Amino acid sequence: MKQFIRDNPTIAFGLGLPLLLVAVFLAISGIPVLLVAPAQYEVLYATHYNFHNNPHNAIRIAVVGDRVQVSYVGNTQPYQTPRLWRFNPKTGAVKEIALPLPPGLAPNSGRPVEAEKTPSVTPIDVPDLAGLRVDSSSLAPDGYRFSSGADGYGGKVFDGLFLGSSRYRVHAELVKDGRSIRLPETEGAYYGNAVRFVGWVLP
Incomplete structure (x- = not known):
């Protein structure tokens, strides 16, 4: 895998960037759940x-x-x-x-x-x-x-x-x-x- 990345940096970047963005957005969307108190009223x-x-x-x-x-x-x-x-x-x-x-x-x-x-x-x-x-x-x-x-x-x-x-x-x-x-x-x-x-x- 390391050899493939060294030999094909553009392809590796193209494959890795979407996964990185997904991870970032998932992390950002989860922050309010941790910091904001749950709703209390029906x-x-x-x-x-x-x-x-x-x-x-x-x-x-x-x-x-x-x-x-x-x-x-x-x-x-x-x-x-x-x-x-x-x-x-x-x-x-x-x-x-x-x-x-x-x-x-x-x-x-x-x-x-x-x-x-x-x-x-x-x-x-x-x-x-x-x-x-x-x-x-x-x-x-x-x-x-x-x-x-x-x-x-x-x-x-x-x-x-x-x-x-x-x-x-x-x-x-x-x-x-x-x-x-x-x-x-x-x-x-x-x-x-x-x-x-x-x-x-x-x-």
């Missing part, structure tokens, strides 16, 4: 949430004070319903919180209908949210923030250099000072079906 987020794009005949999730309020706007069944998740970064466990539709909604014919001038709003009782206190601030008390790939470029520098552009790898994560924790069930989100931050679960 987070609530919704997927397939398009209320802001279609506020009629849809489930609305809002934080009022420190409580999550879920309601249904309209009187016709929705085209799609959002899914609400509770993620624990300490254990990596994720739980889906069921969002029932109110009874008595008219069938959805699939054809556009004229929106109500004053749409009806029906509160939805969600047992898993009862008594839950949340902080809807963009920054968690431990310094982590919610970031969605739908708002920009996802992925890491390493992915962009060696695996191609990551602009289409849409997902959501918790980030702080270079450390990131990917949120489950958020892969493949796109504009109109984006991941929406709800709040941090308070103890």
